[in-house]
Amino acid sequence: MGVFTSAKIQHALLKGWHAWLAGSFLVAYVTADENTYAMHQFAGYAVLAAIVARLAGGLLAPAGSPLRLARPGLKEALAWLTSRRGRHPLFAWFAAALLLAVGLAALSGAVADSAAWMEHPHEAISEASLWVILGHIAFVIWMYAGRKALGRAASWFAGMRLSPLAKDNAR
Amino acid sequence: MLGKMMVHGLVAAILVGGAAAVYAQAKDSGHLSAAPAKAGTDDGTAARSDNGYLSPPNGVRTDRDSRKHAAGTERHAEGREGQGKRHDHDD
Numbered sequence: 081m082g083v084f085t086s087a088k089i090q091h092a093l094l095k096g097w098h099a100w101l102a103g104s105f106l107v108a109y110v111t112a113d114e115n116t117y118a119m120h121q122f123a124g125y126a127v128l129a130a131i132v133a134r135l136a137g138g139l140l141a142p143a144g145s146p147l148r149l150a151r152p153g154l155k156e157a158l159a160w161l162t163s164r165r166g167r168h169p170l171f172a173w174f175a176a177a178l179l180l181a182v183g184l185a186a187l188s189g190a191v192a193d194s195a196a197w198m199e200h201p202h203e204a205i206s207e208a209s210l211w212v213i214l215g216h217i218a219f220v221i222w223m224y225a226g227r228k229a230l231g232r233a234a235s236w237f238a239g240m241r242l243s244p245l246a247k248d249n250a251r
Numbered sequence: 252m253l254g255k256m257m258v259h260g261l262v263a264a265i266l267v268g269g270a271a272a273v274y275a276q277a278k279d280s281g282h283l284s285a286a287p288a289k290a291g292t293d294d295g296t297a298a299r300s301d302n303g304y305l306s307p308p309n310g311v312r313t314d315r316d317s318r319k320h321a322a323g324t325e326r327h328a329e330g331r332e333g334q335g336k337r338h339d340h341d342d
Contacts, residue, residue: 095259103263107271118275119268126267224253 090146097137101130105182108189109210112203121193128186131179150175168223174216181209 108123138149150172157169185206192198277283 095256098256099259099263100267102260103265103267106260106264107268111271116275118278119271122271122274123267126271221253 087146090141093137094146097130097134101127101134101182104130105209105213108186109206112206121189124186124189127182128190131183131186134179135183149179152176170219174212174219177212178209178216181205181212185209 104123104126108120108127111117111120111123113120135149137147141147152169152172152175157173160166160169185202185208188198188202188205192202274283
């Protein structure tokens, strides 16, 4: 257990878990067809196992560990909006929404295995969870790459506009 | 960072997909069935046994008893004999 206390290892575990969940969900979504039902079933249970493992890890991890589950709060979100400092609160909100949506999709799928009436709710929840995932991807891309790209584009545009002025000054 | 995570996700998808395909194949060929399937019923949903073939209803082969198919072939063979003669004559 001592190995898991290292922050580096915990981050690696988190990344591995993220890949496990993303890969399993992708396979489950792609194979959601009658012809590939066994594959869909396998991938769905892999998603469910990933969610259960994450919840267990989040509950067992010590305070301050990156494995701890992020708890979204309205107070924290309002405080961030006024100060604009610290981690964006949408990270925690998205994490909770994803765990809930993907967890419900996997759980409803497991129930639909024995109860046919659950098939339609399972489909609806899965479609909704896909949109939450896409929102999460868009948000992360925006936070890590989009803002930088926008900053670069803005500086390039400003440079273009300033260049005639610079030429005039040189004369 | 983002690109790396996407690659990790795709690698995981390939691994899970491969394992799922193996699982599906094993399930399809009957390696994962817990117990041999029961003989099918007459409602057209005959259960599969472990060898991958459909089991006859109640474990009894009805085609041999009814002899409908066999009788049909005999009649067909008789008919062909006559036809064959005619064909020979034509040639």
